[in-house]
Amino acid sequence: MPAKRAVRTGGPVPATGARILTVLVSTALLLTGCGSPGDAARPGPGPDPTASSVRLPPRHAGFDYQIGGGYPPPAGVRVVSRDRTASPAPGLYNICYVNAFQAQPDEAAAWPADLLLRDAHGEPVVDEDWGEPLLDISTAAKRRRVAERVDRWIDGCADKGFDAVEPDNYDSYTRSGKLLTAGDATAFIALLSRHAHARHLAIAQKNTLELADRRQRTGLDFALVEECAEWDECGAYADAFDDRVLVVEYTDGGLRKALAGFGDRLSIVRRDRAVSTPGSAGYVREVR
DSSP states (O other): OOOGGGOOSOSOOOSSOOOOOOHHHHHHHHHTTSSOGGGGGSOOOOOOTTGGGSOOOOTTOEEEEETTOOOOOOTTEEEEEEETTSOOOTTSEEEEEEEOSBOOTTTGGGSOGGGBOBOTTSOBOEETTTTEEBBOOSSHHHHHHHHHHHHHHHHHHHHHTOSEEEEEOGGGGGGTTTSSOHHHHHHHHHHHHHHHHHTTOEEEEESOGGGGGGHHHHTOOEEEEESTTTTTOHHHHHHHTTTOEEEEEOSHHHHHHHHHHHTTTSEEEEEOTTOOOTTSTTOOEEOO
16 A cells, blocks of 8 residues: 655545655654654653564565565565555565554444544544545543554454554644644553554554654554655664654655665665555655
């Protein structure tokens, strides 16, 4: 399923993926402490006794991003990310993609109405670029209910034999019209982290650089990021996650920049913006 950051201008709307904050928003949040004044007062999840039982992805390893459809990994690949509906690649480190903070357009009706975030008029708040309603994680009770459903997907990833999970749209609070906060997002992903660890899965931070400094509170183990070279963010992610960072770039220039700065430290691949499969007209995969 194509990554949301990938498409900035028109084109067909893919089924799932991730978005990026603009540099302006990221900078502003970093300078203001990453959210509203009340965020700092929210308690963290506390030590996670199960976190030590997970296997982390290798650093600086061959990587392929296959969330648009699985295919035999190219030679040299040791880490692959695939959608939760797919199966892991035998013999590799496998990451399971789940859309954790927003509802797929074709799955929105399956969610309880009160778990879709609503504006002052009672209308669902929708990520307009992708037609995905935001999930309501504004209270502890609702976070628990949403997490119960996402946890079932995480269970499916574990049962299939994946090694880690990649919860997408961590940054959806920035598209909520201030109905959600950074504190809501971190409290919710901390719930997912604890469940993933209980199932012996590592868990990735997907994009959302402005919350990387909350890693101790969220329990996130590594980062899977899009276009960090394009946005001059790779170094910050590398520092926050001790070089355990998987990078997807979507342009030749982004790949060159990523390799020039971090080719000896991070796992880097260039994919096409639709994250398509070999044989598709637009398929691109480069690691040079």
